[in-house]
Amino acid sequence: MTQQWQSDLDAWAGGWAAIREDETPQGVRAWNGSLPQDTVASVELVLVCEPSDAGTVRDAVVAAGSDVLSTDVLLCGAVQDLDRGLGFPGDAGLFDAPMGDWSRFEVDDWGQPVAHSAMSVQEGVAFVGALHADSSQDRDPAEVLDPLVSAMANEAFLADAERLYTVVPESELPAREAQGWQRVAAVVRCLRR
Missing domain, CATH: 3.40.630.30 (Gcn5-related N-acetyltransferase (GNAT))
Structure with a gap:
């Protein structure tokens, strides 16, 4: 089942990039169980997941030889x-x-x-x-x-x-x-x- 934050992903990620005054990182993507293969090295990637999946995502990032920069919380109201x-x-x-x-x-x-x-x-x-x-x-x-x-x-x-x-x-x-x-x-x- 798609969560509301997933349906709104392009819009809120675009707003986040606008406030940061930079291009959206290589991608703000919903976690689908694996790291995207279409990204290039030395580019920031943002993976958004259920709170209970954060550890799994961090482990997958490290196992792929990438660095975890931060783990934050997405809030909605x-x-x-x-x-x-x-x-x-x-x-x-x-x-x-x-x-x-x-x-x-x-x-x-x-x-x-x-x-x-x-x-x-x-x-x-x-x-x-x-x-x-x-x-x-x-x-x-x-x-x-x-x-x-x-x-x-x-x-x-x-x-x-x-x-x-x-x-x-x-x-x-x-x-x-x-x-x-x-x-x-x-x-x-x-x-x-």
Whole structure:
């Protein structure tokens, strides 16, 4: 049975590449039980699989003589679940700037940037980049990051997206789940040798 992330793979992978401002790696592919043979050496490959298959994928990459660069988590959230209508603290406000295929979102408090992220909407789904909060602030980062995600989900809704995706390290999972995201897959980045 095909999972929703598999059906949306081309769109969210395209959004991910747009935010990273690079070409999509040799391929962002759903794991089908074997490494693709059509890739060339020294090119990054991204294999996406069920969370329970991540170990198997890493083992297959190493057995093929390639390097595992990272294993991250693919998260998904429905726009209506992530757009919780949260407000920013104090006098903080949101600004966005279109950058071609993606937009930068920044939270400013008294003219000082305190958080930012990026989002790309493609083919009815949105991809949200890394969330960054100013660590010098005397506040819980969630005070600005949670409203930022909520505001970006609202923007995705206005762009007719139904779902948002993001790729994060395992360490960020608890904070993201608190925002309404759900783990849907593992993302194994590798380098063919």
